[in-house]
Amino acid sequence: MSDRIRSHRLDLSRRHILRGFGGAAIAAGFLPATRPALAQAVFATNPFQLGVASGDPAADGFVIWTRLAPEPMEIGHGMPGAPVEVTWEVAEDRGFATVAQKGTAVARPEIGHSVHVELTGLKPDRPYWYRFAAGRERSGTGMARTTPAAGAPLARARFAVVGCQSYEAGYFTAHRRMVETSPDFVFCYGDYIYEGRGNRLRNGPDGIYENVRQHMGQEIYSLDDYRRRYAQYKMDPDLQTAHAAAPWFVTWDDHEIDNNWVADVDQDGTDPRIFALRRQAAAQAYYEHMPLRAASLPVGVQMQIFRRAAYGNLLDLNLLDTRQFRSDQPCNDRWNTPCDQVNLRDAEVLGRRQHDWLMANMRGSDARWQVLAQQVMVMDLDRNPGADTVYNLDTWAGYRVPRERLLSGIKALGRRNTVILTGDEHQNYAGEVQVDGKRPANDPVAVEFVATSITSGGDGQDQRAETSAIQAADPQLKFHNDQRGFLLCDVTPDTWRTDYMVLDKVSVAGGAARVRTSITVERGNPRLSIA
The missing domain is CATH 3.60.21.70 (Alkaline phosphatase D (PhoD))
Structure with missing residues (x-):
């Protein structure tokens, strides 16, 4: 992976990915026992059902997001209880003729097999196109734009x-x-x-x-x-x-x-210790589905x-x-x-x-x-x-x-x-x-x-x-x-x-x-x- 990429703090090396799959991955058909590296995942249904997104743009990059979920409405979302490797590309053109950066990320089960890649080293104030792949499956293409450099004179913004x-x-x-x-x-x-x-x-x-x-x-x-x-x-x-x-x-x-919640209080007077369980589940799901940085x-x-x-x-x-x-x-x-x-x-x-x-x-x-x-x-x-x-x-x-x-x-x-x-x-x-x-x-x-x-x-x-x-x-x-x-x-x-x-x-x-x-x-x- 390019040293220009700021590693997501939940990403793991290929050795750790291999260890994380273990026997469950072999049983699921993702990793033959004789191979030293992670095999390509095989999906019966496209795993990119939830699309792609980008967020928190800066002058040198942004976050790109996806979540592997071939069966989004099922418990387990159609994924094995193991990490899965996802590749990504960011290009300077819609056709990906000029790839600016590419790499791999890990979709981990602990965060719903979501992926948050934080990019740096890109040029300011210009569009980029991005996409993901897992196994033989490829996501749709998204477009993101870096912001102008901080303090740079700017004639117009539209949002x-x-x-x-x-x-x-x-x-x-x-x-x-x-x-x-x-x-x-x-x-x-x-x-x-x-x-x-x-x-x-x-x-x-x-x-x-x-x-x-x-x-x-x-x-x-x-x-x-x-x-x-x-x-x-x-x-x-x-x-x-x-x-x-x-x-x-x-x-x-x-x-x-929950409607009108603040701090540890909900609208129904729930014991704050019990409401905290709901808050924790909701906060994790929010992170899993938003193009947010690891800081969030x-x-x-x-x-x-x-x-x-x-x-x-x-x-x-x-x-x-x-x-x-x-x-x-x-x-x-x-x-x-x-x-x-x-x-x-x-x-x-x-x-x-x-x-x-x-x-x-x-x-x-x-x-x-x-x-x-x-x-x-x-x-x-x-x-x-x-x-x-x-x-x-x-x-x-x-x-x-x-x-x-x-x-x-x-x-x-x-x-x-x-x-x-x-x-x-x-x-x-x-x-x-x-x-x-x-x-x-x-x-x-x-x-x-x-x-x-x-x-x-x-x-x-x-x-x-x-x-x-x-x-x-x-x-x-x-x-x-x-x-x-x-x-x-x-x-x-x-x-x-x-x-x-x-x-x-x-x-x-x-x-x-x-x-x-x-x-x-x-x-x-x-x-x-x-x-």
């Missing part, structure tokens, strides 16, 4: 924001439409899977709806449960196409584990998800984790009239270590734009205007002290170039973020673009009447929309434009996408201008 993709609520057509926009990279803010049992029917705002398709099985708790749920999602051809088209930066929200390999229940990425001198992308280090939601964890708990001085959303890390990044950055890529809304919206004030207490609105700490820190920097990217709401929002969050609007310190869901919530409508009332009562909220889709961000040194891309339908495959509106912000003036 997409996606998340909240309930399998039952609709088809993943938005992913295919996103690929058609040719983004440099994708930020997925979370809710990649949903953990609930399969249901034929669901409750909607106007009655009972029939789900377009169904989850297999009951609510998921074990590692095998989570593996099968990821497999069901990843076999979707639109999602596979999106992963193969561009590198992704991924973070999680709540449904990758879970240690017990903990997983290193917050991290920073530079995109030339244009963007500093701070990927945040608003679940692992957060204190319990106040006031019984519901949309609720605020109680005294929203003002707790020891409340946390990011936790002190992550907060300090973020502030240090932003103070030391010379990038034209500071980006907070995270999960839950920072804008402080009254969800029940004209009556008792109601907040969504699973957002930053339920945590007054850490919210003020974050926004005061941004204000103290004085740069006025911070953009917050958010999801979770299943609607599109755009607004200006103030330290005090109250009306009338004061001088904002940042702007926030909230991406709608890929499918969660079903087809939707252009605008909900109740959200129009919220916007009328909250002048910091400048736009809302209740259709499915994604954000497309087009960034230059002085202007940021976000296109709200919406689909006419997700209840049928092949929906049409259009730009619902375009919203811009000028660097140094965190106020929104709507086209």
Whole structure:
């Protein structure tokens, strides 16, 4: 293997692979006893059922991922309980005429026969194509792009924001439409899977709806449960196409584990020691299915998800984790009239270590734009205007002290170039973020673009009447929309434009996408201008 490749810490030498297969490998037909090296695996079904992906791009490389699973929905996913060697290639052209690097990796049973290859030594700011092979089987081809070198002058970046993709609520057509926009990279803010049992029917705002398709099985708790749920999602051809088209930066929200979980607390009051077992299974399955670096390999229940990425001198992308280090939601964890708990001085959303890390990044950055890529809304919206004030207490609105700490820190920097990217709401929002969050609007310190869901919530409508009332009562909220889709961000040194891309339908495959509106912000003036 080239010394330019940073070894995955779970990779083994061929001698260790041989030892790991042992008699079980011989019995399975993978390794004749007379051969000193690993024989080619033979699969009855293509093992690359879950596709390929790339992620965490840097100026000199990225992660390439796959997982061997010839029978993805079965326990054991159709693989022997032994390591299997996988070869990979990275090329400078789609036809692989000029191979930049190649090597071998080990798909280990302990991590679901997933493969995470961390590449270094590549050229900055250019596309590469990659593929895998196991035995006589070859994967599809993916394309990834290295980032511009840190600090390099850059005229433009174009990327997409996606998340909240309930399998039952609709088809993943938005992913295919996103690929058609040719983004440099994708930020997925979370809710990649949903953990609930399969249901034929669901409750909607106007009655009972029939789900377009169904989850297999009951609510998921074990590692095998989570593996099968990821497999069901990843076999979707639109999602596979999106992963193969561009590198992704991924973070999680709540449904990758359980609705509204934070730290060691779930929504059902489960004993934290028992909930820790579920967290551990969910974290391992998340790592197994995402193009993440070895630094994110879970240690017990903990997983290193917050991290920073530079995109030339244009963007500093701070990927945040608003679940692992957060204190319990106040006031019984519901949309609720605020109680005294929203003002707790020891409340946390990011936790002190992550907060300090973020502030240090932003103070030391010379990038034209500071980006907070995270999960839950920072804008402080009254969800029940004209009556008792109601907040969504699973957002930053339920945590007054850490919210003020974050926004005061941004204000103290004085740069006025911070953009917050958010999801979770299943609607599109755009607004200006103030330290005090109250009306009338004061001088904002940042702007926030909230991406709608890929499918969660079903087809939707252009605008909900109740959200129009919220916007009328909250002048910091400048736009809302209740259709499915994604954000497309087009960034230059002085202007940021976000296109709200919406689909006419997700209840049928092949929906049409259009730009619902375009919203811009000028660097140094965190106020929104709507086209």
